[in-house]
Amino acid sequence: MVSATVPYVTITVSTVNVNGVRAAARKGMLPWLETTDADVICLQETRANDGELTKALAPALDAGWHLASAEPSAKGRNGVAILSRTAPDAIRVGIGAKEFEESGRYIEADFGDVSVASLYLPSGEVGTERQEEKERFMAAFAKYLAKSAKAAKSADRDVVVCGDWNIAHTEADLKAWKTNRKNSGFLPEEREWVSALLTEKAPWTDVVRALHPEVDGPYSWWSYRGKAFDNDAGWRIDYQLATASLAERAKEAVTERAEAYDQRWSDHAPVTVRYR
Numbered sequence: 001m002v003s004a005t006v007p008y009v010t011i012t013v014s015t016v017n018v019n020g021v022r023a024a025a026r027k028g029m030l031p032w033l034e035t036t037d038a039d040v041i042c043l044q045e046t047r048a049n050d051g052e053l054t055k056a057l058a059p060a061l062d063a064g065w066h067l068a069s070a071e072p073s074a075k076g077r078n079g080v081a082i083l084s085r086t087a088p089d090a091i092r093v094g095i096g097a098k099e100f101e102e103s104g105r106y107i108e109a110d111f112g113d114v115s116v117a118s119l120y121l122p123s124g125e126v127g128t129e130r131q132e133e134k135e136r137f138m139a140a141f142a143k144y145l146a147k148s149a150k151a152a153k154s155a156d157r158d159v160v161v162c163g164d165w166n167i168a169h170t171e172a173d174l175k176a177w178k179t180n181r182k183n184s185g186f187l188p189e190e191r192e193w194v195s196a197l198l199t200e201k202a203p204w205t206d207v208v209r210a211l212h213p214e215v216d217g218p219y220s221w222w223s224y225r226g227k228a229f230d231n232d233a234g235w236r237i238d239y240q241l242a243t244a245s246l247a248e249r250a251k252e253a254v255t256e257r258a259e260a261y262d263q264r265w266s267d268h269a270p271v272t273v274r275y276r
Contacts, residue, residue, distance in 0.1 A: 010276050011039050011040065012037055012040075012273070013038060013042070013273055013275070014036060014038040014041045014162075014271065014273075015043075015044070015118065015164075015271050016266060016270040016271070017043075017044040017120070017267075018044070018045060018266050019047075020045065020046070021046040021056045022047075022056045025056040027266075028263065029265045030057075030059050030060060033060045033063075033083075034060075039084065040111065040116045041082070042116065042118035043083065044080050044119070044120035045078065046069070046080065046104075047076050047078070048079055049072075049075075049079075050069055053067070053079070053081060054067065065084070065085065066084045066087045067082070068082045068091045068107060068109050070104045070107040072104030073103065074103075078103055078105055080104055080105060080118040080119065080120050081107065082116060084116075086111065088111060089109075089112070091107065091108070091109045092107070092108050093107050094106055097140035097141075100137060105119065105122070106119050106141075108159075108161075110157075113156070115152065115157060115158070116159075116162065117162060118162055119141075119161055119162065119165065121134070121165045122134040122137050122166065123166045123184065123185070124185070126182065126184050134166070134184070145197065158243050159243045159246070160246055161242075163239070165194070165238070167190045167194055167237060168180075168185055168235050168236060169194045169195070169198075169236075170191070172209075172216050172217070172236075174186055174235050175216070175231075175233040175235075203244060204243065206239055206240075207240045207241070207247050210247060211250060211252070211253045212253065217232075217234065217236050218236065219236050219255070220235070220237060220271050221234055221236075221268045222234040222235075222267060223267065224267055238268055239271075249275040250274070251275070253272070254273075255271050256269050256271070
């Protein structure tokens with residue numbers, strides 16, 4: 001990774017919902033950090049305040065990783081962070097919506113001419129306040145993304161928004177799509193919201209799907225229940241959405257699925273993209 005004081009030539013970015021950073025650290029996340037070739041790693045659902053997060057990741061920080069985080073106001077919920085090989089030039093938290101200002105759902109950091117963001121979009125449940133909250137976040141976030149892309153273009157910068165979007169965009173992104181058509185995460189209006197971000201005239205590209213256009217998945221989340229993991233009955237909800245010029249530099253995208261159920265340290269798998 002080149003110095004953060006000059007534009008990147010190459011950058012490798014990973015994103016993973018850790019489903020509780022303290023549990024993930026105990027189960028195998030730290031050895032993964034020792035072997036990954038990622039330059040920047042976006043974490044979601046840390047479920048930890050800054051002190052707890054720093055303690056859980058202490059071996060990685062001692063090894064030279066830099067940490068930026070947006071801790072949640074609600075104890076044991078949400079939380080996003082960014083680990084990086086070099087210190088960020090700047091850090092911003094939130095999407096400019098007062099309701100979600102302290103929710104621990106969005107953080108972005110600048111590295112040279114690339115901004116990398118970690119997102120944890122709310123999960124929902126049809127007919128409940130949780131779904132209404134999700135829809136409010138989606139409305140506010142769409143506006144934020146439009147402003148972000150416009151500002152990046154004006155400044156000749158690239159942006160990649162990584163994270164758990166909690167929406168499977170197409171039938172190819174969900175194994176059991178037929179039985180989930182009325183469930184949050186695969187509702188028509190949610191899928192249309194993602195489609196609006198990815199139209200030909202829109203500034204964003206779903207990098208993994210662009211590199212794997214004809215495959216089911218690759219799935220990045222599997223329920224701990226039943227045989228979902230063993231049967232690869234998963235959801236692809238962990239995305240990297242990049243602005244056009246950065247998306248064009250994406251040469252490889254890998255979902256780092258564990259070899260066996262007992263080797264998982266989260267119910268999500270890291271999604272890693274190499275930009276050249």
